[in-house]
Amino acid sequence: MALDLGARWDKKFQQWMASRIPPRESVTLDRKIIYIIPSSNGLMFVVAAGLVFIAAINYAVSLAFGLAFLMVSIFILAILHCFNNLNQLTFTGLASRAVFAGEQATFRVKITRSPTRKHEALHLNFPGENSSHADLFINDQVEVDVFAAASKRGYFKAPLLKTTTYYPLGLCRAWSVLDLNLRCLVYPKPIPFVMSQFNIGSGGTDDSAIIKEGSEDFYGLRDYVPGDSMRQVAWKNVARGQGMQVKQFVDYVDNKVWLDWDMFYGFNTEERLSRLCYCILKLSKQDKPFGMKIPGSEIPPDTGPEHKKKLLRTLALFGVE
Known part of the structure; x- marks a missing residue:
């Protein structure tokens, strides 16, 4: 007392x-x-x-x-x-x-x-x-x-x-x-957690995109495998005597990591900020482009110390300016 x-x-x-x-x-x-x-x-x-x-x-x-x-x-x-x-x-x-x-x-x-x-x-x-x-x-x-x-x-x-x-x-x-x-x-206090549980920073090694099988862009030809759709067969090549080949199409997926406010649904404001802060510190060491989306602010993917400072500053001043 x-x-x-x-x-x-x-x-x-x-x-x-x-x-x-x-x-x-x-x-x-x-x-x-x-x-x-x-x-x-x-x-x-x-x-x-x-x-x-x-x-x-x-x-x-x-x-x-x-x-x-x-x-x-x-x-x-x-x-x-x-x-x-x-x-x-x-x-x-x-x-x-x-x-x-x-x-x-x-x-x-x-x-x-x-x-x-x-x-x-x-x-x-x-x-x-x-x-x-x-x-x-x-x-x-x-x-x-x-x-x-x-x-x-x-x-x-x-x-x-x-x-x-x-x-x-x-x-x-x-x-x-x-x-x-x-x-x-003063930046938020970083709270360590397992980032892979939130699918953060799990992309490939290419800085711009990864490739997955899809239907958007022509990628090349491969040999026909039983079960392939006949609509994908390159009939012109068959007519030229080049054998049965199938057209491959792919989709390009952006590999830049985005830190999103909604990733941490169920946490209060300070807990979300602390987890985002931890993500920024970890991803900055990987030298891969990443950006952040929080209410009222969207920072495009980038790398480097200045990008890191900008992100941390945004978290520090969230809701207090």
């Missing part, structure tokens, strides 16, 4: 923060958006300084006064250095690659420092996720990957990004919350 209340409170707090922070692709930190408070170690340090000061008053020990003032000075300097470790840093959101639902989405953030300062012990994370570490000593900029769980297909907008530092002594915690307008495309 307490965990549920905490999760709901955290969600409402994130929504409140998001309403106050406008999305921007690049943000430079300054005193208006940097927050700083004592850490747990810092509070203990302040309490210790207070106790030393009280002892100095009670026992009139000048050395204790000096120690108390030294501790206060260290704490004040820690505040200034902790603040300056974030001040004037510029954060820029970069492009993110697509992932499948249930995977960790990777968002790349570029951090640029001012020429006159060095920054270290920076931590970047989304709420509830592990932190990524960054230092800027030699290079003026660095790129950091920050991770967030992508649970649903479609466009996934990253949560608010928090950057934190405890530099230099861990006595203070300075942080800022940013919305870099980061997002990535």
Whole structure:
């Protein structure tokens, strides 16, 4: 119960923060958006300084006064250095690659420092996720990957990004919350199944057509076999003394594979999309043309990485655009 209340409170707090922070692709930190408070170690340090000061008053020990003032000075300097470790840093959101639902989405953030300062012990994370570490000593900029769980297909907008530092002594915690307008495309989660049960990808090796016996196109002649229709006999050849031969007719059947929405009758929308996604991944490895038909979209057969991306993108955005 307490965990549920905490999760709901955290969600409402994130929504409140998001309403106050406008999305921007690049943000430079300054005193208006940097927050700083004592850490747990810092509070203990302040309490210790207070106790030393009280002892100095009670026992009139000048050395204790000096120690108390030294501790206060260290704490004040820690505040200034902790603040300056974030001040004037510029954060820029970069492009993110697509992932499948249930995977960790990777968002790349570029951090640029001012020429006159060095920054270290920076931590970047989304709420509830592990932190990524960054230092800027030699290079003026660095790129950091920050991770967030992508649970649903479609466009996934990253949560608010928090950057934190405890530099230099861990006595203070300075942080800022940013919305870099980061997002990535999330494909449906592929569900493995036996494709042959649905007659998928079971055609021949020819890229365009297979041939079966039929009645559409003349294919050639073969020797007469008892039981053949007399109407198919090439009588002109018989008249020329070439023996009994039978005309062969064939039908050409398109061998390009089509993935069809109706193949998975009885499954709900997300299950159909997940199975189609699995088919796309498997058929792309065979380098054979295949297309897809789903409600509102028909993509003709083709091959290659771009065709694969187009198909997966269509599935990811089905019903959400």
